[in-house]
Amino acid sequence: MAAHVPGTERHLTLSPWCFAHTDQAACEDLSLSDNTPQRRTAAMRSCDRILSGVRPATMRERLAALDASGDLDGLPDFYGDGPVTALEERVADLLGTEAAVFFPTGTMAQQVALRYGADRTGNRTVAVHPLGHQEVHERHAYAHLSGLRSTWPTTVPRNPTADEITALADPVGTVVIELPLRDAGFVLPSWSELTAVSAAARAIGARVHFDGARIWESVPHLGHALSEITALADSTYVSFYKTLGGISGAALAGTAELAAYARVWRHRYGGMLFQQWPAVLSALAGLDRELPRIPDHVRHAPTVATALTALPGARVHPQPPHTHQFRLWLPHPAQALNDAALALAEEEKVWFAAGWRETDVPGLAMTEITVAAPALEWTAEDIAEVGERFLRRAASHRG
Structure with missing residues (x-):
């Protein structure tokens, strides 16, 4: 297309x-x-x-929940250390990736992932579904902030198939798969379909990025562990307030090289906040209690x-x-x-x-x-x- x-x-x-x-x-x-x-x-x-x-x-109930977690006696984070580092290490371990980087928003995390794909492949086109989060809910940040453009592998309300990725007319730097595709009804591919589309993307020289804001609840349908799912992607974004009940925040997980790149661009995008410990502690609590x-x-x-x-x-x-x-x-x-x-x-x-x-x-x-x-x-x-x-x-x- x-x-x-x-x-x-x-x-x-x-x-x-x-x-x-x-x-x-x-x-x-x-x-x-x-x-x-x-x-x-x-x-x-x-x-x-x-x-x-x-x-x-x-707000009082949220603060009380943080107090009950027993984590408030430690020092807060200062520009991304302390509890932020603990959360990043926890997420990387859960997802089976080399590293993870905390972001204040998922929109910021996803823009960094797509920019990284464009820089590493030299191709500024992204394959994304028209019902995907980047198109519907992020005000086309990938285009306005990074100068990227999108191509739609399909308009059918489901994630693209391997054949549709193979048939793309334009070379792409990143193929985005949203797990689940929220604006199509929270739909997921089967495990075999997911493995096939991942292989097809790599066969055309593209990176695979999972929009995994809700990947936590995708595990039962896919029938594989989180680490097995994320192994099919080059990068994965997860949310801490969707499903896990955190205050806010997200993480971008992948290789150590991606993490180093992400930290630089997180700062450039204005995501290097002085302290984020309330959001971070609520995310850790969500992983402990809700997951x-x-x-x-x-x-x-x-x-x-x-x-x-x-x-x-x-x-x-x-x-x-x-x-x-x-x-x-x-x-x-x-x-x-x-x-x-x-x-x-x-x-x-x-x-x-x-x-x-x-x-x-x-x-x-x-x-x-x-x-x-x-x-x-x-x-x-x-x-x-x-x-x-x-x-x-x-x-x-x-x-």
């Missing part, structure tokens, strides 16, 4: 059951004037039962998804889910569903699902479901019973 020039793209028209493209600001616009993020957060915190997501923590729980969340996701598909007019993708997250569609306007979610939370202290977005099909809305610790208490019967009450409320708000 021809190289992509950022800013000239058109939104893809895909099946509404597979993709509904809306940014966060547009999502917020769907709410009634008094159905604000602050009100929804307060309502969710007051709920006794939560199906999708986790109860938002206050071991993820397989339970993934195992329960099919139960939740199957129960939701039994609701009138509901659709789920993928079915079964590949991770503990998936997409749900219901035949109601997004505003009615968001208002129903808020009313159910405030009046019955039950959080079902919010964040509904309009799709290309009038009257059909979509949201993302996250099966975390609170959802483990829900049976299929619980979901059916609460779902019926939720839809009754949606119908009344629609009217």
